[in-house]
Amino acid sequence: MPEESFSRRVTKLGSLADPVRRALYRFVTEQPDAVSRDQAADGVDVPRHTAKHHLDRLVDEGLLVTEFRRLTGRSGPGAGRPSKLYRRAEDEVEVSLPHRRYDLAGAVLADAVGRSLAGEPIADAVRAAALEAGSRVAAEAPHHDRRASELARVGEVLARHGYEPRVSDELVLANCPFDRIAAEHTEVVCGMNQAFVEGVVERLGCHGLEAALDPGDPWCCVKVRPRAEA
Structure with missing residues (x-):
């Protein structure tokens, strides 16, 4: 939903x-x-x-x-x-500024634990769970304007999940929805973040883009940019 x-x-x-x-x-x-x-x-x-x-x-x-x-x-x-x-009412009501999605991180990591218990290496399990989650949120997003650029279409989906995208010649994500746990478990969460964004890109069919780790800025460690031509 x-x-x-x-x-x-x-x-x-x-x-x-x-x-x-x-x-x-x-x-x-x-x-x-x-x-x-x-x-x-x-x-x-x-x-x-x-x-x-x-x-x-x-x-x-x-x-x-x-x-x-x-x-x-x-x-x-x-x-x-x-x-x-x-x-x-059963629905939870929560507001945070900047926007955080620890519920999403928890769901991805719980899925990864289940995959790991079934025998999949934990790093592979986290990546697979995050890819699937990204693909799912892209599939559930409202109809996309096919006339928009690939970067804009990816940004539209990620904006709904708190990433605060900034579109120029690449997509910079001004907010990390998993900021607090990323600070304590950087390698795991940044890898999960990259796979999640990659899942969105792939599901939208934006084959000219890639989700790349680019840490160092005060923003999210992942950027979406055009693929380098071979």
């Missing part, structure tokens, strides 16, 4: 700036089961209509979800209408 947009994630978190809304969200998420509007209102000591307004706003922003259930446990005629209940 395409990554949720940065602006959408910021909007979600911004909805918690209101103290009443934040208190209601915290109350709902701390309960073992979904709660009604009245339960939430009583829990944070606000009027029912105020609770309803803020709870529904949290639903609109994707932070809470609703379900309908009879709280009495009865069914059939005379059991009454089901109550609207609120509970926390």
Whole structure:
């Protein structure tokens, strides 16, 4: 699935700036089961209509979800209408500046561990897992403008994953989404990074480009550049 947009994630978190809304969200998420509007209102000591307004706003922003259930446990005629209940949404909401993708790094490395346990050398396993991940995100990206340059098409995909591409005669990646772990495990993470970007390039069919390690700048250690002619 395409990554949720940065602006959408910021909007979600911004909805918690209101103290009443934040208190209601915290109350709902701390309960073992979904709660009604009245339960939430009583829990944070606000009027029912105020609770309803803020709870529904949290639903609109994707932070809470609703379900309908009879709280009495009865069914059939005379059991009454089901109550609207609120509970926390399963999706995680996270914002970081600069953009980081430690979830992506974790998924690649977990795949690599599985391959290694099956007998593949660990370095080969990391490269294969990263290539596959890069190919997958390129395949899942929205339709690409075939009129755009190869560098622009690769940059469009990498931008969705936090690389902050700068296009000129080559593609410079101004941000490393794996910065913190790259600082501690440089060789492993930079190799993974190169293979991931290579997977994107290959999946897009940009055969005139290569993902090259070029450490030394304050930016990502990988650059995408035209292949040298033989």
